[in-house]
Amino acid sequence: MMPHRSYRRVSPEVRDAAVAQVVALTGRLRSESEACRIVADQIGVHTNSVRNWVRAAEGPGLERMDASALRRKVAALQQQLAAAAEVNRALADTLNESRRRT
The missing domain is CATH 1.10.10.10 (Winged helix-like DNA-binding domain superfamily/Winged helix DNA-binding domain)
Structure with missing residues (x-):
């Protein structure tokens, strides 16, 4: 026992x-x-x-997510990546513009 x-x-x-x-x-x-x-x-x-x-x-970890949950996760991450890329472009443009003025 x-x-x-x-x-x-x-x-x-x-x-x-x-x-x-x-x-x-x-x-x-x-x-x-x-x-x-x-x-x-x-x-x-x-x-x-x-x-x-x-x-x-x-x-839940990726290994425990079903296919539709993974697709939603990928879509959300793609949106975040696109938003971050846009912010980076804007920052780069601002930096380049300020360098041209100097």
Whole structure:
């Protein structure tokens, strides 16, 4: 017979704070896994719990999206790319114009 496992309840506020801390630490540490381990140790939960919270906050990964969701994602990214390209063109035009005046 397997021993009964007891899991500590963690409030949504603590989960949100843990996810935010992992995101903040990930840029400063070697990996997201290391950030999850550090945060998990701080709040007294298993590393995989924190990792699961981070994954849930990120939303569905590309491997879990259906074809229509992927098409919507691609279309949204194409719109963002087009908007960014337009901003870049405008900035380049402004820079070139200011260089001509000088």
